[in-house]
Amino acid sequence: MLVLATLSLAQGTAPATPLALITREGRRPIPTIILNSQEFIALDDVASMFQVAVREDALAGGVTVSYKGRTVVASADQPMASVNGRVVTLPAPVARVGRRLYVPIDFLPRALAPIYDAPIELRRAPRMLVVGNVRVVRVVPRIDAVGPLTRATIEIAPAALVSVATDAGRVLLRIDADALEVGPTPPGTGLIDQMRTGDQSTTVAIALSPRAGIPRVSTTTTSDSTRVLIEVPLAPQFQDTNAAPVPPLATPPASFPTQPADALPLLPPAGPRLQTMVIDPGHGGDDLGVRGAKGTVEKQVALDVARRLKTLVETRLGVRVVMTRDDDRAVTLDERDAVANNSKADLFLSIHVNGALSPSVAGAEVYYLRLDREGEDARRNAAATELVLPAVGGGTRPIDMIRWDLAQSFHVGDSATFASMLEEELRKHIPMGPRPVQQEPMRVLAGANMPASLVEIAYLTNANQEQRAQSGDFQANVAQALYDAVLRFRSYLEAPPGR
């Protein structure tokens, strides 16, 4: 039996502020303890939070943490761990308190993160453990009472979309982020009784004094940050007798509304997130597509795979999926693009099955759009003639002008990324053709105003592939590969490298 170091402060103490676990699902506190000035987390909590296996390892002289075949061995004697054979240092070795084993919280970003599927980041100052591709924005509020106006300024970095709701006695900002890293909140001043940032949500609420008039809210966004300025005037009925600056109130109001009112003005919708995906099963109706020698038709295989993918994306990702057809009917190529554009989809995937003149040709291929000279010109001209229109609730909103049939011009870069992910994921499940990713002038992609790709999953003109294309196993494999690519692309959209 391995004897682990038992620290002198056998029970430890709880930290003054609990560490918060931030994931896409929300925020919740993590139980930690302080031992010898170091913060520790129990390994059984780590096991349940991250779905890892933990066992004491007498042979290795420590604790082994395993995840999907990858292993970390944390030493019981030395402040270090071996991560896939590479040593990382820790503030303290593994500790035992009672019957439970503890590791320093730095174990999570330093040792567990390298073997884990999702990023793990420890933010010490705001006491946050961020897991996954989570968008955390920093919010710094300030209140100034100068003259008859009281001004609240909320700096948000990086830039984020902010919806503003106002009604009697309050202003509520809802910030487009998964979590907020909130700076010190100033006390109520002047005509603002209280400012409170959302502990459990992504809102900032400002309670106004009973003497406050109608606040004016404006939003300014730069490439790095967003600033919301709330100017609160004195209500007209108080202006005659209270021309001087209003002193702060001694006590905050007893009740503080936290929910926004219905039907209040909002800023433009959220940024580049994967909220809606359009899946386009190729052909349909009288258009059979490619026909195999044994009678398999492309339109049916494409529809079968599309339905499987739709189920995966909807149930696992919670992403809204729109099909350009969900039965055997003819849909024009323009109608397919129109469905995607009118749905304000964030991603478009057209599913096809290929055909060749030689029966030996086999393998899957992925296409994204190749622009011709006109398409390139359209993209440049559109970028040069961008319009900026005022947005409801303050600020401005850029409007891109481009011909409908050249809509894809703006998205070719992201489409190439998506195509690459599709190829990589498909390759794990099914054979690929000799030219697995191609950039060609594919008609159905040209009018899609979002990242778009077309996959040919097999060749029906190949006897072996025709037989496989009808099988549930093959279709499930393809759908799984496509789903994996969509999952990766969602992460890319939300945390694109270099953006």
Place this chain on the structure above:
Amino acid sequence: MTRTRYIEIGAAVVAVALTAWGASRVLERMVSPVPQQSTAAAAGSAVASVPHIIATLYYAGSDGQSLAAIKREVPLADGVLAQGRQIIQSQLEAAPMPYVSVIPAGTTLRAFYVTDRGDAFVDLSPEISTAHPGGSTTELLTVYALVNAVTTNLSSVQRVQILVGGKEADTLAGHVDLRRPFERDTSLVKTP
């Protein structure tokens, strides 16, 4: 007039005819720059007995996924339009062994014309679409065989737009965008 004189005049006529024919070949760039690929198919043509040019035509290669550029004899014609028609007619015909035509059987040329800007319009009968076997791969081969056949052999043509049944078409079989003209692209051409 002496017999020698008749021979001299005859020889002169033949020389002038040959010179004119040669000049027309140069002007029309009938002998186009061709990649270093097989020219075996050029032999045995049915048009060998009439004046002809050597043009580069495109067929599916043995791998079924690329185009093979093959030199073939095409009847000589007067001017860009007439020569263009001859080249396309030849491209629509059956492929020499062991290659495979990428044009659906029964497809005919309805019209061919070239604008002052060097845009050629190839108007094909509906069989190019209705008889097409489908699939992105085959459709790309069909489109670029036609585009490359015209642009490779007629230097005055820069771009080719394919029409079907006298009208602009979206695609041949649901994949490749035909709404705008294509420039020459040999990325699908594979050297044997």
